Amino acid sequence: MNGALEQRLSPDELPEVCRALMAGGARLQMAYAWFPEPDTPEVIYLGDWKRLEPFPMLRCRLLDGRRELPSLAAITPLLGWYEREIQDLCGIQFSGHPEPSPLVLHEGARPEMPPLDPRYQPEEMMPYSPQPWHLPAVEGDDVQQLPFGPVRADVLESAQILFYYVGEGILHCHPRLFFKHRGLEKQFEGLSPLLGVVLAERISGVDSFAHALAFCQAVEAAASSKIPERASYLRVILAELERLYNHLHYLGHLCHTTTLKVGEAQGKLLEEQCKQINGEFTGSRFLRGLLVPGGMRRDLSLNGLEERLRRLEPQIIDYMFELETTNSHLDRLLTTGLLPRQVAFDQGASGPIKRASGIQRDLRWSHPYAAYGSFNVDVPVRQEGDAHARSQIRMDEIRASIKLIYSALENLPRGRVSTEVHAFPGSEGLGWCESTRGSIYHCVHFDEVGHLARVKVKSPSFSNWRVFPFTVHDSNMMDYAINEASFGLTMAGCDR
Amino acid sequence: MPVWTLYGLRRGVATNPWPDGGQVTQRGVQGMPRFHSEQCKEGCRVCADVCLPGAIRIIENGRGERLTLDYGKCVACQMCTEFCPEDAMEKSGDWAFAVSKRADLIWDEALTSLPAQELTQKIHTAFGRSLHVRHVDAGSCNGCESELQALNNPYYNLHRLGIFFTPSPRFADLLLVMGTVTYAMKEALLETYNAMPEPRWVMAMGTCAVSGGAVGGGYACGRGVEEFLPVDIYVPGCPPNPTAMIQALLLLLNRTPQRVQGGHFAD
Ligand code: SF4
Ligand code: SF4
Numbered sequence: 001m002n003g004a005l006e007q008r009l010s011p012d013e014l015p016e017v018c019r020a021l022m023a024g025g026a027r028l029q030m031a032y033a034w035f036p037e038p039d040t041p042e043v044i045y046l047g048d049w050k051r052l053e054p055f056p057m058l059r060c061r062l063l064d065g066r067r068e069l070p071s072l073a074a075i076t077p078l079l080g081w082y083e084r085e086i087q088d089l090c091g092i093q094f095s096g097h098p099e100p101s102p103l104v105l106h107e108g109a110r111p112e113m114p115p116l117d118p119r120y121q122p123e124e125m126m127p128y129s130p131q132p133w134h135l136p137a138v139e140g141d142d143v144q145q146l147p148f149g150p151v152r153a154d155v156l157e158s159a160q161i162l163f164y165y166v167g168e169g170i171l172h173c174h175p176r177l178f179f180k181h182r183g184l185e186k187q188f189e190g191l192s193p194l195l196g197v198v199l200a201e202r203i204s205g206v207d208s209f210a211h212a213l214a215f216c217q218a219v220e221a222a223a224s225s226k227i228p229e230r231a232s233y234l235r236v237i238l239a240e241l242e243r244l245y246n247h248l249h250y251l252g253h254l255c256h257t258t259t260l261k262v263g264e265a266q267g268k269l270l271e272e273q274c275k276q277i278n279g280e281f282t283g284s285r286f287l288r289g290l291l292v293p294g295g296m297r298r299d300l301s302l303n304g305l306e307e308r309l310r311r312l313e314p315q316i317i318d319y320m321f322e323l324e325t326t327n328s329h330l331d332r333l334l335t336t337g338l339l340p341r342q343v344a345f346d347q348g349a350s351g352p353i354k355r356a357s358g359i360q361r362d363l364r365w366s367h368p369y370a371a372y373g374s375f376n377v378d379v380p381v382r383q384e385g386d387a388h389a390r391s392q393i394r395m396d397e398i399r400a401s402i403k404l405i406y407s408a409l410e411n412l413p414r415g416r417v418s419t420e421v422h423a424f425p426g427s428e429g430l431g432w433c434e435s436t437r438g439s440i441y442h443c444v445h446f447d448e449v450g451h452l453a454r455v456k457v458k459s460p461s462f463s464n465w466r467v468f469p470f471t472v473h474d475s476n477m478m479d480y481a482i483n484e485a486s487f488g489l490t491m492a493g494c495d496r
Numbered sequence: 497m498p499v500w501t502l503y504g505l506r507r508g509v510a511t512n513p514w515p516d517g518g519q520v521t522q523r524g525v526q527g528m529p530r531f532h533s534e535q536c537k538e539g540c541r542v543c544a545d546v547c548l549p550g551a552i553r554i555i556e557n558g559r560g561e562r563l564t565l566d567y568g569k570c571v572a573c574q575m576c577t578e579f580c581p582e583d584a585m586e587k588s589g590d591w592a593f594a595v596s597k598r599a600d601l602i603w604d605e606a607l608t609s610l611p612a613q614e615l616t617q618k619i620h621t622a623f624g625r626s627l628h629v630r631h632v633d634a635g636s637c638n639g640c641e642s643e644l645q646a647l648n649n650p651y652y653n654l655h656r657l658g659i660f661f662t663p664s665p666r667f668a669d670l671l672l673v674m675g676t677v678t679y680a681m682k683e684a685l686l687e688t689y690n691a692m693p694e695p696r697w698v699m700a701m702g703t704c705a706v707s708g709g710a711v712g713g714g715y716a717c718g719r720g721v722e723e724f725l726p727v728d729i730y731v732p733g734c735p736p737n738p739t740a741m742i743q744a745l746l747l748l749l750n751r752t753p754q755r756v757q758g759g760h761f762a763d
Contacts, residue, residue, distance in 0.1 A: 106680050115715050126715045128679045150684045151632050153663035155645050158633045158681055179680045180635045183716035191548075198548045198573045202710050205639020205735065249642075252649075262500035268649035269510050275646070280524035283587075285737060286639055289526070289574045297578060322503060492638040 001443065003221040003430030004046065004057035011060055011069050014045075018058070018072050021047055026056055027345065028072075031082040033090040034445060034454035035118050036061075041090055043069060045079075046430070046441060046458075051366040055430065062092065071097040078348030081466050089116045089185075101134035104178050104495075115186055118453070138164045138172050150179045157491035165477060173472040173480075177465060180495040188455035193219045193293045193423060193444075196452055200442070201288045203457055204493035206249075209242045209287040210435030211457070211493075214442040217369055218455075219293035222429030222444055223421045231295035231417045235370040236408045237302065238287050239433065240401040245274035246436040247394045247401075248316070250488045251323065254391055257482040258332040266319050270312070277308055295418030306409050313402055320395045333388035337471040337483030340385060347470060350463040351438025352397065353487060356382045356389035363434035370433075374411070375404055387486035394488075425450050437461055437488055459493035510650040514739065515752060522737050527591035529577045530761070531565050531603055535584040543576035543585055549703070549710045552576060567593055567759055568601035568706045571734035590761040594731045594744030595754055598722070601706070601732060603759030626658040627749060630668035630692070634685045635678035635717065639735040640702040644674070646738045659745055665691040670748065673725075676704045676711055677718035689725055697748060699729040701741065706730045 009017055018028065026049040033043045045058040060069065071094035073080035083094040084103035091114030094100065105111070108131035113120045149160035160176040184203055188196055200215035201208040213235060220227060252267020275285040281302055282290055290297055323329060339349065344357035354361065360381040364372040380396035382389035423429075425448045432441045438460030447453035468487050472480065538560065544552045551569035554561050576585040595601055633641060647654040648661075662668050665688045677685060689698070700721040703709035708719035721727055731744040746752040755762050 109679065111715050120715070122715045125679050125718060130683055150681065151688055155631045155641055155661060156633070157636070157638055157641060158684070179684070180633070180675070180678055181680065181716050182635055182676065182678055182711050183714040184711060187711060187714050194546065194575075195548045198571070198575070198710055201573075202571075202637045202639070202734075205637040206642050208639065249645075260500070262503060265650045266503070268646070269651060272646055272649050272651045276523070279522060279737075283524055283526035283574070285525060286642075286735070288734075289572075297574075322500070326500070490638050491633075492636060 001057060001428040001430050002224060003055065003218070005054040006057045006059055008059050008061075011062070011066070014058065014060060015070055015072060015075060018045070018075050021056055022075065025049065028076045028079055029348070029439070030441060030458040031079055031086065032443065032456040033086045033092055034116065034456070035090075036445075038117065038119055039065065041067075041092060043086065043092065044443070045072075046443070048366070055367070057430075067091060068093045068095055070095055073098055077346045078463070078466065081462070090114045091117070104181055106178065107131035107133050115183060116454070118189065133176055135162070136172065136174060140166070140171070142166050143171060159491050163477070168477050170472055170475050170477055170480065173469050175465065175469060177491065178495045180491050182496060184496045185455055185457060188452045191452050193421070193452065196455065197291055197293070201286075203496060204459065204461070204490050205286055206246055206490060207242070207435050207437065207440070207459075207493055209238055209291070210433050210440055211442070211459075212288075212291040213239060213370070214431040214433045214440040215444070215455070216291050216293045216431065217433065218429040218431030218442040218444040219423055220421060220429070221431055222427040222446060223293070223423045225294060225419060225421045227295040228416045228419055229371070229413045230299075230415045232371040233408050233412050234296055234300060234417065235291070236372060236375070237405050237412075238282070238290060239370070240405045240408075241274065241278055242287055243401045243436045244398060245271050245278065246488075247398045248274060250394055250485075251320070251391065254333075254387075254482070254485045255323070255329065257485045258329045260326065260329045263323055263326070263329065270316055270319060273312055277305070277312075281305055292418060293423075294421035295416070297418070299417045302409060302412070306406060309402060309405060316398060316402075320398070324395070330388060332479070332482055333391060333486065334386060336387040336479045337475065337486055338386050339467065339471045341383075343470050344385070344467065347467040348463045349467045350460040351434070351436070352390055352393040353438065353464050353467065355380060356393045357385035358383045363432055363439050367432065371408065375407055377404070387482055390486045390488075423450055435460060437490065437493070438463060457496055459496065461490045461494035464489055465494045511653040511656065512651055515742070515746065522589070522591065522739050525589065525591065525737055526572060526574055526587055527589050528567055528570050528572055528593060528732070528761070529574070530586040530588045530590065531563075532584050532586060533563070535582045536563055537582050537584075540581070542579050542581060546575040546579045548573065548575070549707070549712070565603035565759060566601060566707070567603070567756070568598060568730060568732050569703065569709065570732055571703050571710045573710075573734070588761075591733060591737055591740045592743045592755045593733060593736070593740065593761070594729055594747045595756050596729055596747070598706075598727070598730055600754070600757050601730060601759060626660065627670060627745065628660050628662045628668050629670045629672050629745075630662055630665045630688060631672045631674070632681075632685055632688050633675055634673050634681040634705070634721070635675035636702065636704060637711070640674040640704070643735045643738050643741060644672070644701070647741060652738050652742065654742070657742070657746070665689075666693065668692050668696070670697045670699055671725075672699045672701055673705050673721045674701050676708045677721060677724055678716050679718075682718070682724060686724065697728045698725050699731065699744060699748065700727045701731045701744070702736060703732045703734045706732045709734060
């Protein structure tokens with residue numbers, strides 16, 4: 001696949017090669033399966049290694065009707081969820097999996113065949129009769145269960161959280177997600193890359209630009225094409241504008257959970273102002289309708305953007321200063337939702353979450369794309385791993401984003417903003433970006449007529465939802481909402 | 497320790513007074529495309545080919561091919577406006593697309609000359625001053641939630657209009673649904689509806705909820721709320737911006753006129 005360094009392996013070689021990769025300092029990021037031929041699925045594992053080094057990729061075909069692989073979850077725990085997803089959507093089993101119950105498809109969903117099998121073209125929604133879900137056994141005399149959701153208080157995305165608790169203490173929290181599974185990866189099947197962007201923008205609304213960017217870059221990698229310089233600068237500016245409104249929303253929402261009302265109002269007002277800037281300069285508050293494989297759909301005049309940001313900047317800086325000096329707010333954040341570095345690494349924490357737990361990685365810096373290679377990207381890091389560190393990382397990133405936008409505007413080259421892109425039949429490409437919430441990877445495979453055959457979307461919320469419960473165990477009911485907000489998760493991106 | 501009250505006072509009033517005076521500021525935001533049928537060239541189907549949700553279709557009606565445009569499916573992706581070689585699809589700032597009859601979102605040639613404004617209908621008069629809303633995310637991309645959450649920010653300040661979100665369906669007048677309705681959310685959606693006292697209303701917010709939009713169909717998604725519940729107000733937009741959402745809520749309360757009739761938008 002263009003953009004990755006491949007090794008083709010047989011099923012039996014997998015565990016050993018995976019161990020060797022890990023021992024060499026690599027980290028596996030995700031796994032997925034697809035069907036190059038209807039009866040021969042292939043499972044693909046993607047990892048990352050050192051800065052500027054290509055992404056290692058392991059590929060394993062399942063020949064002769066074989067539908068089972070050894071599970072790698074014991075070697076790399078974060079793969080556990082990916083394996084369960086592959087089991088649900090592609091019908092491949094993983095022997096020795098520590099918790100092989102369904103994940104992405106709820107118990108009681110009965111598609112006629114694995115949904116991602118290209119022969120599966122359902123006329124209507126698959127049959128479904130709700131079934132009890134698989135729950136861990138939690139023993140103890142006074143342990144009570146309390147379910148929340150899937151329709152939760154406030155305007156929140158749908159998810160169910162089951163608490164096992166004693167008094168005010170949470171013993172265990174078991175999220176049931178994927179209520180919003182829309183089968184999006186399947187819906188890319190057969191589309192042209194042009195229309196694929198419209199779909200990619202709707203994976204997660206608040207990450208519209210980042211997903212569309214990763215997708216376009218994957219298509220561009222498949223076609224081995226290079227986009228005009230001006231487009232690559234515009235992409236940086238827009239990606240940072242997305243980060244800006246998201247992080248401000250995050251700070252406002254965090255105040256909501258610590259009941260700091262004025263802080264909430266101010267954070268959300270600043271978010272609104274950023275969305276209005278998006279609307280005014282791009283036509284879309286969510287930065288949609290701008291990207292196309294090969295560059296930008298149209299040129300943007302960003303005259304006046306710097307001035308608008310310069311006016312907003314002192315308000316943002318002020319706001320963050322006030323937050324950082326409000327003891328009642330800080331008291332609720334400090335030591336809340338501790339995520340140790342090793343857990344963050346093993347379970348696959350992404351973006352600000354991992355950087356708040358001591359892992360200094362950021363794709364803009366480690367594997368620069370668009371025009372990021374031309375800038376100094378600060379990668380803030382904190383060691384504490386608590387809700388406060390997670391919010392501090394966001395604040396640092398807000399400052400860094402504004403700086404980045406200024407320097408990209410200052411150096412914005414003139415010229416064309418798009419080039420023709422032709423993905424050859426059968427070509428494949430990997431695209432990535434560091435979104436607000438962490439790393440996004442898109443893998444695209446083209447069919448023999450140049451349409452999309454398979455698009456795999458690795459979203460940061462999928463990664464971080466897996467990690468999140470580890471910070472809830474043995475914590476306090478009162479802190480739950482704060483802790484969840486401090487993770488800045490989306491459901492849509494996770495569930496797809 | 498900062499004094500947040502003073503901080504709030506210093507910032508002054510941030511709320512936009514619309515609709516009671518003030519400018520409706522969604523400056524620059526692109527809305528639904530305007531269709532100029534007189535410019536549309538026979539035999540051309542460029543726009544239909546770039547319309548992912550199938551809002552534009554070419555149908556054969558015995559006297560040749562004809563173009564239909566269903567705003568209930570439009571996600572305002574602007575593809576048609578950029579690809580139409582005849583400029584028959586024009587970018588616009590039309591976003592106040594809430595209607596009470598689904599059919600009003602379908603572009604109808606016969607209405608070309610009728611000003612939609614005059615056709616405004618009165619709908620519900622059952623409400624007093626306040627409205628309690630229960631939101632359900634039935635499988636959105638979260639773009640719609642992001643804009644709904646914005647209604648409580650100081651700029652839109654929804655409370656001033658007597659509209660409140662309530663966690664309990666028992667105290668809700670309006671069920672506000674977003675998303676295509678996924679197989680796994682159907683049950684929870686119906687449960688919430690059934691827990692609401694009568695009279696109750698349903699609003700399909702966002703193109704996904706109206707028709708499935710860009711992602712409807714397939715093994716996991718429905719094609720909008722209508723498949724499962726009676727809908728009183730349809731609000732296409734992907735997502736509808738916060739002002740469009742307020743317009744839709746006020747339309748339900750009969751405090752603002754419907755702007756769209758037969759797929760035609762009245763300025
Ligand atoms: S703007 Fe609407 S009608 Fe035009 S292509 Fe996009 S979805 Fe279709
Ligand atoms: S209508 Fe658009 S913004 Fe709203 S949920 Fe659907 S895809 Fe997202």
